[in-house]
Amino acid sequence: MNARVNGSLRELPDGATVAAVVELTGAPSSGVAVALDGTVVPRAAWASTPVADGSVVEVLTAVQGG
């Protein structure tokens, strides 16, 4: 199945969770948040939230700005 992760189409194994997608992006261990189809997924729910085919996942962190 496929999901759009941070703007790029990525192939994911069936049943992939948000936690697996976060790991795929190489995100640091803290200071990261995830939106799945436009809704925030709390960190505590990453491992139990599946990513459906065609989902849009955004993995964000803080950078210099403002």
Place this chain on the structure above:
Amino acid sequence: MDDPLIIAGREFRSRLITGTGGASNLSVLERALVASGTELTTVAMRRVDAAGNTGVLDLLRRLGIGVLPNTAGCRTAAEAVLTAQLAREALETNWVKLEVVADERTLLPDPIELLDAAERLVDDGFVVLPYTNDDPVMAQKLEDVGCATVMPLGSPIGTGLGIRNPHNIELITARASVPVVLDAGIGTASDAALAMELGCSAVLLATAVTRAQDPERMAAAMRSAVDGGRLARLAGRIPQRFWAQASSPAL
């Protein structure tokens, strides 16, 4: 003199809020932040794989400086609300510097989207610090929906044009019952001092320091300017006169 800045019940000794954008590297940024004396500093939220350096959070934690996530880059209320919610999740703070800009060329706030986003975020439990035009009517509306501050621009982001409409800033500070933070347009120390003299409670700046030739020294200048402007405001300036008035006794 004990004169803390209080925003949403949180007390700050420093009246200078800084941004982290524009610094050439983290060690330059660190020296500037320390020299500024700031206790609250903005960061932006970006995609992990496009972020490049993420060391800014570690730096702020190490320096004991509070993190103020912004919604820079957002063009609609919906985008800004989602970005704020992501920032709250990632950074464990319900504070947000709310930015909703209308276009990339001016980076001026979109007042319709801004007010909508502010209302939604306040309802969602956020402490909202909105970046707004220097419009006294808009400032009042933002306060009315429950924003913790209003943050009018002096001039557009990154221009260094200073405070283009001092009277509007004074109108805003005269009426506001939340702290007014002059946000954007500061070019040099005198701009920051003027903001405080006009009754602002604090100044938020980034580019003026991070892109100065000597960011550390400019940060120290801004710190002094904010302190000086605040003292002058509290001291009460003399009225302006058309004709001279001798300050020595007559013969």
